[in-house]
Amino acid sequence: MKAPCSIVAEVLKIVVGRVSVGVTTIELNSIAEKEVAKRKAKPAFKGYCGYPASLCCSLNSQVVHGIPDNRPLEDGDILSLDFGAYYDGFYGDAAVTVPIGNVSEVAIKLISATEKSLLVAIEKSATHNRLSDISNAVQTYIESKGFSVVRDFVGHGIGRSLHESPQVPNYGLPNTGPKLRSGMVLAIEPMVNEKSHEVKILADGWTAVTLDGGLSAHFEHTVAITENGPEILTLI
Numbered sequence: 001m002k003a004p005c006s007i008v009a010e011v012l013k014i015v016v017g018r019v020s021v022g023v024t025t026i027e028l029n030s031i032a033e034k035e036v037a038k039r040k041a042k043p044a045f046k047g048y049c050g051y052p053a054s055l056c057c058s059l060n061s062q063v064v065h066g067i068p069d070n071r072p073l074e075d076g077d078i079l080s081l082d083f084g085a086y087y088d089g090f091y092g093d094a095a096v097t098v099p100i101g102n103v104s105e106v107a108i109k110l111i112s113a114t115e116k117s118l119l120v121a122i123e124k125s126a127t128h129n130r131l132s133d134i135s136n137a138v139q140t141y142i143e144s145k146g147f148s149v150v151r152d153f154v155g156h157g158i159g160r161s162l163h164e165s166p167q168v169p170n171y172g173l174p175n176t177g178p179k180l181r182s183g184m185v186l187a188i189e190p191m192v193n194e195k196s197h198e199v200k201i202l203a204d205g206w207t208a209v210t211l212d213g214g215l216s217a218h219f220e221h222t223v224a225i226t227e228n229g230p231e232i233l234t235l236i
Contacts, residue, residue: 044084075101189220
């Protein structure tokens, strides 16, 4: 799985490098499609259950599954980018949230806390732990920072299919659920809201937004569980 995951990481890095005031998410989606094609891979999301794009672009209060459009990015926005690739029979999946220009202090704190919660969760991805130890690590860290974890969407197993068992929630009690085993590969993805954890789906049937209009951030890595500890497959 290192091949598709490396492709995901490379494409995301290129896309993030093109994020700036005035750029549209449609343009970013086009960049992602061109870069994944150069690597002879396929975008994992395009056409998945009818999703119309290759890159999920979720802006400000949008939590996940935002559809790229022609709105130019503005100073002070935050943008979550979620990308997956299919190559040689396997999938990779990762996400990052990017500040644009001069963002608010709360936005900086939210992005930092969400990224840190992913790293804390990955540390728990070891063979002596259980699945809920990952979930509890995210919730405990995020709530200690005054934010809330989204409960309507979860991480997932990944491999020959984009979404496989088990589901990986970002909340829950520790030491429950299946035992983690060497060879498992998980897409761990904290989705964190500035205010309430509640979300709703817009009329497009895809875009999830915070119910109260607060900001939301999203980070994700595809992580292999090994006898020697977790290995992040979507690192550059």
